[in-house]
Amino acid sequence: MTSPTMPPGRANGTPPLTLPCREETMPHLNDTRDLASFAAVLAGELPGCWMSEYHRHTECRDQFSLAEDVWDMNLVSGAIAGHLLEHAVVLTGDDGTRLYVIAHPRCDEEFLVAAMAPPGFQAEAFRGVREPDGIAVSDDPFRAAEDIVVDLLPRYEMAIAEVQHNSASPGPPPVTPACAPEHTVTWCGDSLLTAQPENQEVAKALHQGGFAWDLAG
Secondary structure, three states: OOOOOOOOOOOEOOOOOOOOOOOOOOOEOOOOOOHHHHHHHHHHHOOOOEEEEEEEOOOHHHHHHHHHHEOOOOHHHHHHHHOEOOEEEEEEEOOOOEEEEEEOOOOOOEEEEEEEOOOOOOHHHHEOOOOOOOEEEEOOHHHHHHHHHHHHHHHHHHHHHHHHHHHHOOOOOOOOOOOOOOOOEEEOOOOOEEEOOOOHHHHHHHHHOOOEEOOOO
16 A cells, blocks of 8 residues: 555565555445444554544545555455445554554454555565554444554564564665676778777777777777
8 A cells, every 4th residue: 555655565675555545446335333433442442542534535546545544465365345435444562553444344243444654654664574464343332442453553563673673774786787898899980890899809809890990090
């Protein structure tokens, strides 16, 4: 989904979720669940201090813009790519952790929660890091908080640790292949070519092929 300077599909270093807006072919999710209230209670049950920010999507592009940093290549990204969602909530912890919350498009008794990739890292820092894929949680915010604390947050913390390590210890720069030695060849009007080879074998081959020495050089 993208993002800070990195990429959606982070397991192989690709940036965050960037998807085309195919509004005419995507089913619209007519959701009557109170996502804002669920997320507000959920925020109060998570460890630390969390802020809940509700977003209503007025058009298709709003959905993908908000979900750009969703750090998921499984259940949640599939829901975002396959359905027009009316709304979403972003929970932000006091340590900067962000969680993306939406209604489950195929289960009225569940919500989907995914971590969001942190800003400030180059794409290379995410290369080789497995996404801490999101999870489906109960519409009971108390049970949902338990699942997030036990399952999602530990995997997110492991992924963040890898990203931070990669950022602090970047790999060697790519090796630039050595350029082959160049030989100067000049056209001399009457189809005679002159060259300045650096190797006797090359000079001999050129001479046998009809080339002549450029005595002026």
